[in-house]
Amino acid sequence: METKRWKITNETSEAQAAISEAASLLKKGETIAFPTETVYGLGADATNPEAVNKIFAAKGRPQDNPLIAHVATKEQLLRLVYNVPDYAAQLMDAFSPGPLTYVLKTSGVCADNVTAGQETIGVRMPSHPVAQALLKACDIPIAAPSANLSGKPSPTTAVHVWEDLQGKIAGVVDGGPTGFGVESTVLDCTQEIPVILRPGGVTKEQLTQIIGMVVTDPGLANSSEKPKAPGMKYRHYAPEVPLLLVYGTPKDVQATIDKAQAEGKKVGALVSDQTAAEITAFETIRLGKNLPEVAAHLYDGLRKFKTREVDVIVSEAFPEDGIGQAVMNRLRKAASKHIHMS
16 A cells, blocks of 8 residues: 655645545545644544544554544534543533544444444544544544554654654644653543542543542453453553563662673663653663653664664663653553662
């Protein structure tokens, strides 16, 4: 399959023509990758089960892993669900469009393979201007998981999408790098007290400021049940080489690097700017000086090691404040080994 690529740099007539062409392909049942404020998504008409199946085929994604439906407006979102609690409406006013996905009772508008046959559906309004323009041009809900091969680090640039899916999808809308760098927060809104199923771009602290009580699902990875949200059941975000996640100080990170190097391995370090100044490795990728920067650069950092000829990646563990909870959720799922230093 030929994969088209449109580069959107501003609101020119060429950009509008690209959006129109991409929207037309989506309405014809094709798959199109596009940027959101979190990561790039791989979209298909959420009301068309054959189109949705193309997402699973391109990604190699398990069919029991539900997809998130994306829409441009609150009015479009409300057509896909029912029994919306007052607190969900408050959160929509506060955070949508934005990186927050609401799990609600499905109205049946979207295909069964979007919901994995469940009575609930995840829905959100992305805030990225390219995503908004594309969704408005389509005027249909678009099912869109991350636009990568299943299990690999999510894409934060069109280049990442091209590396994974070129020849497998109809097109890529290149809107430049994404913002948050980790996926949306997924919130179960079917209960009296909302439950975070996946931490992401909107933090627990931000949610509680608006509606008070919010809890985090203690199981986030219960393999015995169908997942309510993407990212709950299967191992995700894994780089091409093993990743060791070190819970400790920069000295502990260095000790882990030294041990691997003593075994003859070339070690890549995935660390903050501060830790990078205190360690030495074969290859070091700096993620930034604070947690928002770490989140924004995490997936790109994981992907870069694919071309750096390292045998193992050593990553430091990060504080779980704010968006750090999402960062650590992704790193735990990416890690092949967890090292707790005493």
